[in-house]
Amino acid sequence: MISVSEAIRQISVLGATGSIGCSTLDVIGRHPDRFSVYALSANNRVDALVEQCRVYQPAYAVIADEDYADNLSDKLAAASPNTTLLTGPSGLEQIASDPNVDVVMAAIVGAAGLDSTMAAVHAGKTVLLANKEALVMAGALFMQAVEISGATVLPIDSEHNAIFQCLPEVVQNGGKIGSHGIRKIILTASGGPFRDWSLADMRSVTPEQACAHPNWSMGRKISVDSATLMNKGLELIEACRLFTVGPEQIEIVIHPQSVVHSMVDYDDGSVLAQMGNPDMRTPIAYGLAWPQRIDSGVTALDLVTTGALEFEAPDIQRFPSLRLARSAAEAGGGASAVLNAANEEAVASFLRGDIPFTGIAELVESVLEAAPAAEPLTLNDVKEVDGLARDLAREFMIQKNCRWG
Numbered sequence: 001m002i003s004v005s006e007a008i009r010q011i012s013v014l015g016a017t018g019s020i021g022c023s024t025l026d027v028i029g030r031h032p033d034r035f036s037v038y039a040l041s042a043n044n045r046v047d048a049l050v051e052q053c054r055v056y057q058p059a060y061a062v063i064a065d066e067d068y069a070d071n072l073s074d075k076l077a078a079a080s081p082n083t084t085l086l087t088g089p090s091g092l093e094q095i096a097s098d099p100n101v102d103v104v105m106a107a108i109v110g111a112a113g114l115d116s117t118m119a120a121v122h123a124g125k126t127v128l129l130a131n132k133e134a135l136v137m138a139g140a141l142f143m144q145a146v147e148i149s150g151a152t153v154l155p156i157d158s159e160h161n162a163i164f165q166c167l168p169e170v171v172q173n174g175g176k177i178g179s180h181g182i183r184k185i186i187l188t189a190s191g192g193p194f195r196d197w198s199l200a201d202m203r204s205v206t207p208e209q210a211c212a213h214p215n216w217s218m219g220r221k222i223s224v225d226s227a228t229l230m231n232k233g234l235e236l237i238e239a240c241r242l243f244t245v246g247p248e249q250i251e252i253v254i255h256p257q258s259v260v261h262s263m264v265d266y267d268d269g270s271v272l273a274q275m276g277n278p279d280m281r282t283p284i285a286y287g288l289a290w291p292q293r294i295d296s297g298v299t300a301l302d303l304v305t306t307g308a309l310e311f312e313a314p315d316i317q318r319f320p321s322l323r324l325a326r327s328a329a330e331a332g333g334g335a336s337a338v339l340n341a342a343n344e345e346a347v348a349s350f351l352r353g354d355i356p357f358t359g360i361a362e363l364v365e366s367v368l369e370a371a372p373a374a375e376p377l378t379l380n381d382v383k384e385v386d387g388l389a390r391d392l393a394r395e396f397m398i399q400k401n402c403r404w405g
């Protein structure tokens with residue numbers, strides 16, 4: 001129970017209409033005594049945003065794609081008359097940094113979430129970080145901004161949330177991981193829908209097959225990333241940044257049941273794991289209430305029904321994205337931003353049906369080899385690297401398409 005004097009926390013949800021956004025609103029809706037929705041954003045899903053505003057009556061609604069503002073305006077006025085409509089990137093940054101906001105859920109997908117996530121960090125908010133791409137792209141700059149502003153970043157990605165839960169309290173509260181007897185971090189991966197497939201079979205995978213994840217229900221981009229295992233590669237880089245460890249301290253293990261969400265291996269031989277049913281409402285509830293715990297709506301884990309928990313080494317021949325991400329993490333500088341941008345372009349092309357599934361890693365590798373990757377010193381440098389990598393990805397796509405046919 002929270003005390004009556006404890007103020008209700010005001011929340012902005014960036015990317016409210018997505019998979020993480022909807023799960024966040026589900027958890028918030030269970031605790032009207034703790035949380036209030038201050039602002040919601042969507043890219044272009046007008047009707048979904050209007051319905052959310054009807055239910056939560058936020059102070060602000062943001063439609064990122066300005067072309068949809070007219071369509072939204074009348075519907076919003078009818079559904080939630082006291083909600084102010086904002087548009088575009090400036091609207092997103094406004095709701096991320098508004099002085100009335102306590103907590104920002106950063107759940108826009110991809111590089112599109114960079115500026116608003118950074119705005120929340122600069123404003124010193126409690127940032128619930130789902131938008132891993134922002135951290136992968138901006139890396140050191142992101143973490144420097146956290147130190148300067150005093151923002152609290154709580155990882156929502158289930159693996160990083162699990163690792164966070166397995167860390168000593170002093171590290172959770174900002175202490176460095178170095179002197180706490182931690183040997184390594186073990187990042188688990190389900191292996192995705194093609195865990196047992198041969199490379200030859202993976203060539204003809206369709207977007208629908210790639211988006212049908214065996215354990216998790218997610219947006220399309222992260223579903224494809226999970227199928228190539230690039231998601232685990234991005235998560236390796238994310239973990240290096242969040243927990244200030246080198247890539248050599250992180251082991252990736254395939255765990256098809258997605259029950260152990262990740263582990264921390266200590267010097268004394270103890271391995272702490274966080275387990276639960278695969279449902280993002282658990283890490284979201286943990287982030288919203290930390291350091292307390294609240295009901296998330298997730299059913300209790302039944303280990304007897306689950307039965308065996310299996311673990312195996314990943315196969316980097318069939319899943320080259322893991323090798324590419326690890327080498328980008330080792331290279332440092334702007335390599336992670338290049339990796340992320342090339343991957344976003346490649347995944348979008350695959351989802352449009354323009355390149356084969358196995359072409360995603362091939363394209364990312366070519367771009368990584370060709371792009372200069374000096375350390376970006378400003379956010380503009382990050383965007384420049386991002387743009388350059390996307391240009392290269394598009395050029396390679398034209399060249400390779402002749403061969404992919």
Ligand code: NAD
Pocket residue numbers: 014015016017018019020021041042043044045064065106107108109110112130131132133156157158216217218219220221222280
């Ligand atoms: P999604 O595609 O379901 O939703 C994305 C949200 O971002 C939507 O609200 C959409 O309107 C908004 N958006 C998209 N493009 C935008 C743009 N250009 N400008 C502004 N807003 C835009 O994605 P998701 O699965 O909810 O994932 C969101 C983030 O969370 C991703 O970074 C993903 O890697 C991360 N994540 C997701 C899961 C999951 O289970 N879905 C788990 C871990 C991490």
Ligand code: MG
Pocket residue numbers: 157158159235
């Ligand atoms: Mg994850």
